[in-house]
Amino acid sequence: MPAIRRRLFLALVSVTLTILLHIPVWAQAPSPVANPSTQQPLIIPNLSNPLVSDWIWLDGRRLFKIAATKGNLAERIQAVQDSLETSKRKYLRSDSVDPKVDIRISNNLPVIYVDEQHLMTITSLDAELRGLDVTTLDDQIKSILEVALRRARTERQPQFLRQQGILTAAVIGCAVLLNRLVHFWQRRLRRPAKAVAAPKTDGSLQLPPVQFWVGFLGVLRQVLSILQIAIGVICLLICLDRFPYTRPINIWLLKSLPIPLTLTGVGLVTYLLIRLSWALVNRFALALTVTPFLSPMASRRMLLRISTIANVIKGIAVPIWISLGIIVALILLKVDVGPLLAGVGLVGVALSLASQSVIKDALNGFLVIVEDQFGVGDVITVDQYTGVVETLNLRMTQIRNAEGQLITIPNSEIRIVANLSSEWSRVDLNIPIPYHTDIDQMLDLIQSTAQTMADEPDWQKQIIEPPQLMGVDDFDHRGPVVKVWIKTQPLQQWAVSRELRRRLKLAFDEANISIPVPQQQLWLYRSHP
Template sequence: MLFFNHLRHFTIRFLLTSLLTIALVIGWSAIAHSQLPSLPTAASDDPRQPPDGVTRLGVYEIAMVLSPLDNKFLFEVVSPTVFNRDKPTEESLPVEVRVEEIRQRLRRLFHRAIKAKQTPIVSIATLNNRSILQLSDDQTSRPLKLVTLTEPDADYHGKTLEELAKEWQQILQVEVERIDQLFSRPVLLQRIGQSLQIAIGLLLGSFVLWFLRQALIRKQEALQTRHLESKAGSEDTTAAQFDAEISPTQILESSQTEAEAITHQRSQFLALLQQQFSLKRQLDIYSFLNWVLFWVFILLWYIGIAVIMSRVPFLMRWAIEATAAPLLLLVIWFFISLAIRIGKSLIDRLTHAWTTHPYLPLSETQRIALRAATVSGALKGLITFVFIMLGIVFSLSVFDVPTSSILAGGAVIGIAISLGSQSLIKDMVNGCLILVEDQFAVGDVIQIGDKSGLVENLNLRVTQLRDSEGKLITIPNSNITDASNLTRLWSRVDFSILVDYGNDPQQVINVLSQVSQQLYNEPQWRELMPNPPEVLGIDDLSHTGMLMRVWIQTTPMQQWIVGREFRLRVRQAFAANNIQIGRPQWITYNTDSTNIQIESSSPHRNFTGEID
C-alpha cells in the first residue's frame, strides 16, 4: 500500500513537471513576444537608432530573412538607411517593414507548399521593370509574389541583379522542396514514430531516475537513524565514564584525576562534534546526488522535447526558441542553485572549524556549538536570498525587462522603508551584533542598566529578561548599550564583611581561610568551584571596622547558592571563635578638652549574644 501511495504521488509530480516543461518550451515564443513584450529602452525610444534585428552599415541597413519552417537563415535584404523612423520619406522603406512583408509572403508559401500535390516552382519575373521572385503551384492560377530585388541588395552583396536573383531563387526553391518533402506522408509518419520512441525513452528514463532517488532517500533515512542511535549511545557512555572518573572519592584523592576526567569529557564532546560533522558531510553528499538527479531529470526532458520539436515538422518553427532562451534560463538557475549549495557547504565547514577549537574550555565549546547553529542558519538564509534575487534579475534580463530600472525602483522603495522603520533596523542590527559577538545568550543572567534577570528570549528585535520577582522585562535591542553578563564561562562570589577593630586580623583571616578550604574540600561543593577560594585579606579600614574580602570562583549561575552556604558557615565560625562584627562609632566632645569619649551606636555584643 505504501508503495502505491509513493507511486501515485510520483505520477502526479511527474505529470505536473512534464506539463510545466512542455509549456515552457512550446509556449516560450508566445510568452516572450505576446504576453510580455519587451519594455521600451533608451535605444528603442530613440528614432535615430535602428531597432532590434537591424544592422546599420553606413547608408545601408540590413536584416535577415528566416525560413517559415524552422526559422533557419535564408538571405539578407538591404534598404537605404532611415535616420528618423518617426518621419520616413516616401522613397525609403525601413528594412524591418520590408522583412516583415517578405516573412508574411513566405508564410503563404509555406501553406501553399503543404497543400500542393506537386512541388511548387520558384521563378524569376519582371514587374514594373524590377526583378521579382514568384511562386507557382498547381492549386492556384496566379503566382505568389515573394521578393522584389533592389539595387541596394545587389550593391551590398556585390553582384548584379540577375546573379542575385538566381541565387535567391535557388535558396527559395530548395526551401520549398524541403517543406514538400518533410510534409509528405511517409516522412511525416516516420518522424512522428521517432518522436514517440523518444517520448517513451523519456518516460523510462524518468522512472529510472525516480527509483534512484527513492534509493538515496532510503539510505539517508537509514543513515540518520544510525546517527541518532550512535549519538544517544555516545552521550550515555560519556556521562557514565565522566561520573565514574570524577566520583567524590577520586576528587578528594587527586586533582590530577579530575583534570584527566575533564580532559576525557572534553575529548568525548569533540569526538561527538566530529561524528556529527562526518554525518553531515554524508547527508550533504546524498543531498547533492538528489540535486544532480533533479537536474538530470530536467535536462533529460529538455533535450528530449527539443529533439522532438526539431523532428516534427509542425513544431520545427519553435525549435530555436526551445534551445536558446529556455536553455539560458535553465543555465542561470542551475548555477544559482549550485552557488547556493557551495555557499552552504563552505558555511558548514567554517562552522565545524569554529566549534572544534582544541584549546577552548568545554563550556565555551558547548556554547559555541549552540550559537554556531543559529549563526550558520542565518548566513545560509542570507546567501539563499541574495542568490535567488540575482537569479530573478538575470531571468528578467532574458525577458528583455530593464533590470536597471527595477533595481533603481527597489532601491528607492528600500530607502523609503528604511526611513520609516529606523528603530526596527537599529534593533535588528544590534541584535545581529549581540548574536555574532556572543555578548549573551538564552540562559545567561545579565544586567542591562538598572534591569537584571535571566535571558528567556533573544531575537533580532528584542531581549526578554525574567527578574527575581518573576517579572518579564522586554528591552529593544537598540536600547542595549552596556550589558553585564554574570554567568559567562564562570561566576564569582564577592564576599565582604566588616569586623571589629578589637579582633585579631590574622585570626580573622585564618578563620576565613579555614571555612573556605572546608567548603572547597566537600565533593558536593567542589563540583561548583573550579578553583579554591581566595582570601584577599583586609580590603578597607573605616570607622565601622575592618573590611575583609573573599573571592570564590564558581561555575556559571552557581554563585548564589555557593554564596549562601559560605555566609552561613562564616556566621557559625565567627560565633565559635568569638569574632565580633564591625559597628558604627562616634566621638563625643565635652567642655573639658582633655576628656574625649568614644562611644558606639549600640551596645557591644558578640556572636554569643552576651553584652560586653
Template sequence: MLICVFTVSASLGWTLTGWVPPAQSQLPSLPTATSNDPTKPPQEVTRSGDLEIAPVKSPLDGKQLFEVASPTIWNRDNVPEGTIPVEVRAQEITDRLWRVVNRAFQAKTKPTVAVEIATLNNRLILQLSDDQSSRPIRLVTVTEPDADYHSETLDQLAQEWQGIVQAEMVRLKQLSSVDVLRQRLGQSLQILLGLLVASFAIWFLQRLLTRRQKRLEARYQQELAAITKAEKARKATDEIAQSDITAGKGAEAKQVVDLRSQFLVTMHHHFSVKGRLEFDKFLKWGLFWLFILSWYIGIYAILSRIPVLMRWSNYVLATPLEIILVWFSISLAIRISKSLIDWFIDTWKVNPYLPLGEVQRIALRTRTISGALKGLSTFILVVIGILLTLGLFNIPTSSILAVGTVFGLAISFGSQSLIKDLVNGCLILIEDQYAVGDVIQIGNKSGLVENLNLRVTQLRNGEGQLITIPNSNITDVSNLTRLWSRIDFSIVVAYENDPKQVLDILKEVSQQLFREPEWRDRLPEPPEVLGIDDLSHTGMLMRVWIKTTPMEQWSVGREFRLRVRQAFEANNIQIGRPQWITYNAALAKSTLQN
C-alpha cells in the same frame, strides 16, 4: 510534466481523429529582443557594408534554410519609400512556407510539392506548386543584393535555393505522414514515461537521503556532546599531568596523554560525521538540479519530435537554458559561500588550546554570526541572480537599480528607527556583547537569549514569556554567562557560634563539593571562603565565592545552600537573628532612685 502530458494528448488526438487546424491559422512568431535605437538593426539582422542580411527559417523547427539580403536601412523610423526591411522580407518568406505546411497537414492525401524557378516582371522567382492546387505560391524573388552577398549569379543562386527548399518540402511530406506522426508520438510517450520513472527514482533517493540526514544530525549532536565532555576532562587534568610529569610519575602522565589522544580522535570522528552530513546535503541539492535538467532535456526532446511543436524547440535552447544556467550558478555560489562560512566558523570555534570558557563562548557567538553571514550572502547572490535574469529579457537593470536606490533612500528616511536597530545589531555582534544562549539583563528585563538578529533581541524569562526588545532600545546590558559565572554566597550566623568552626565547616562543604565528579565539571577552580565580611546586630556575615561555568551558577548555588544548611544543623550552628531590646520606663526610674 503537465505541459508534456497536454502536448502529447493533443497531438495524439489530432493524429488519430484527423483533426486539422484552420487554413488561415498561423503559428505565432515568438518575440525577439529589439533595441530602442532605430539606427540599430534587430537582433537577427547583420550588416555587411551597404547590405543587411536576415535568415529564412524553416516553419517546422526554426532551422535556417538560406539568407536574404536587402539594402541597408540606417533609420528604421524613416524607411525609404519602395524599400522593405530585410527582416520583414525574411518573415514574409517564412509565412509563405507555413502556408504550404498548413496545406500539407490539412490534406488527407499528402500532396507532392514542387519548387520551380519562374520569371515574373523580368525577375527570377521561386514558386511552390503541388498536384492538388491550380495556383502556385510565390515564395521568394531572387534580387541583385542577394546575388551580390552570395557572390553568385542570379541563376546560380536561384538553383541553389531551389535545391534547399525542395529538400525541405520532401522533409515536410515525410513528417506530415500519419505513420511518422504516430511513431514520433510513441517516442514522445516513451520519453514522458522515462521522465516519470526518473522523477520517482530521484524522489525516492531524496527520501533516503533525508532519513540518513536525520540520523547523522542526531549523531552529530551526540559527537558534539562527546567533544565537550572530552574537552572538559582534558582541561581539568592538564595541570595534574604537568605536575605528574615534573615529579616523574610516568603512569599518570601516560593516562593524560591517552586522554588527549582520545579527545583528538573524538574530534576527528566528529568532523567526519559532519563531512558526511554536508555530503548528503550536497547530494540532495544535486538531485534537485538533476530533476530540473532531466525534465528540461525531456521537454526539448518531445518538442523536437512532434512536427507541430518543432519550431519551438530552438527557443527552448535559448532563454530558458540561460535562465537555468544562471540560477544553477547562483545556487552553487550560495552553497559554496555557506560551506566557506561554516569552514571558517569551525576553524575559529574548535581550538583545543583555548580555555574551555572561551570555547563555549565562541560556540554561542558563532551561531549568531554564521546565521547573519549566510543570510547576507544569500541575499546578495539572489539579487545578482534577479538582475541577470532581467538582463536576459533585455530589461534595463540600470534603471531598476536607480529606482531601487531612490526607493531605498525614501524608506531609510521614513524608518530611521529600523536603521538604528540594524546598526546597533551589528555593533552587538562585533563587540560580542551577548549571543544566543546567554542569560542577560536589559533594564528590568532578564532571560535567556533565544533569538538574536540585526533588528531585535528575544528573551525567554523564567515564566516562559518571550520578550522582544528592539536593538535600538538596548543601552545597558548585564551578561550573566560571559565566559564564567560566580555565586556570591553570604550567610549571617549568631555571635554564640565559634567563628573558626563556622569557617572550617564552610571550607569542608566547599572542598567536598569540588571533589565530587558530578560537580567538578561545573567548577573551574575550588570555591573561595573569604571569611567574616561584616558584623552587625544580627550576627556575623560569612561570605563564599564559587566560580562556575556559564549557566551553572543556579544549580551549583542551590546544591551548595542545601549542603550548608545540613552541615549547620549537624554541628548546631545558629543562624543570626535581629536583637530586640525592651525598654521599661518605670523599672528604669525605680532603679535610679535606689
C-alpha cells in the same frame, strides 16, 4: 560511499550520452535559443531606415531569414508563413514526390512560387541581410524549400512514424531509468550520516557531535529533485519534437516557457546558492570549533562567537544572493539594468538618510559581534532586562527572560551591557549566622560544606576553583553575614548556589544551629507618679 557516488555519476553521464548519440535529428531539433520567441530580431544598424530580420519556420524548424523595415516585418513574416503552410498542405495532398518550386521575375525581383502558390518576393533587403546578390539568394531559398517540403512528406510516412515511435519509447525508457537512478541516489543520501564527534578538551566540556556533510547533502538532495523534474521536461520536449503532428505543441511550449523558465531557473539557482552558502558557512564554523588546542572556557566562547558570526553571515548572504538573482533575471529578460541600478542607488541614498537609526543599529551590531561583547546563548543584562540571547544580528538583539518573555532590543539602544556568562561565572553567596554562635565554628562549618560539595565528581565539572570563604562581610539585623565566592562554568552559578544553600541548611540543622530571622526587641518603660 565515494565509490558509489562515482559509479552513479558515470552511469548518468553514460546514459545521457547514449540518448544524445542515438537521436538522428537532434541537431535539427529546435531549442529555446533558436526559437523566435526567445531570440530578439537581428537589428541592422541604419539610422535613416532601421531594418530588422526574423526567421521563416516550417514544421518547427528554421528555414531562412527575411528582412523588412521595423514596422512591416511582422506583417511580412505572417504573410509568408501563411502562404508556406498553404503550399505545404497542398503538396502533401498531391501525389507528386518532388515539390514544385519556381522562381519568376516580377519588377526585376525574383518571386518564389510553390505549386503555383505565391510565397514571397525576394527583396534587396533580403540579399543585403545575407551579403549575397539576389540571383544567388533565390537559388539558395529554392533549395531550402525543396529539402524542407520533402522532409515534411517523409516525416508523415508510416515507416518513419514507426521509427520515431520506437525512438520515443527508448527516450522514455532512458528517462525512467535516469529518474530511478536519481531516486536511488536520493534514498542513499537520506540515510543518517555518521557523526564526527568533536574531541574533548577536558572533562568539563564536550562540544556537540558534528556532522560535516549535513548541509552539503541537503543541497545535493534538492539538486537531485530539480534534476528529476528537468529530466521529465527534457524527455517531454524530445518526444514532442519527434513527430510533425505534435511539433506544434512543442513550439507552443517553447514559445510559452522562456520567461517562466528563466524566472524559475534563476529562482532555483538563487535558492541553491543560498543553501550552498549556508552549508559552507556551517562547514567552516564547525571546522573552527573542533580544535583540541583551546582551553574549555576558550572553546565554549569560540563556539558561541562562531555561531553568532555564522548566523549573521547567513543573514547577509540572503539579500545579496536575492539581489544578484533579480539583476541576472532582468539581464536575461533583455531589460536594461543600468538606469535601474542608478535609480536603486538614488533610492538607497534617500533611504539611508531617512533611516539613520537602522544604520546606527547595524554599526553597533557589527561592533558587538567583532568585539565579542556577547553572543547567542549568553545571559546578559541590558538596562532592567536580563535573559538568554536567542537572536543576534546587525539590526537587533532578542533575549528571553526567566518568565519566558521574548524581549527585542535595537542594537543602537545597547549602551551598557552586563554579560553574566562570558568565560566563567561566580556564585556570590551571603550567609547570615546567629549572633550567639561561635563565629569561628560557623566559618569552619561553611567552608567544609562548600569544599565537600566541590570535591564531589558530579560538581567538579561545574566548579572551576575551590570555594573561597571571604569571611564576615557585614552585620545586619539578623546577625553577621558571611560571604562565599565559588568560580563556576558559565551559566552554572545558579545551580551551584541552589545546591550549596540546600547543603548548608542540612548542615545547620545537624549542628542544631537555627538560621537567624529578623528580631525585634520591645522595651517597655513605666513612669512612676
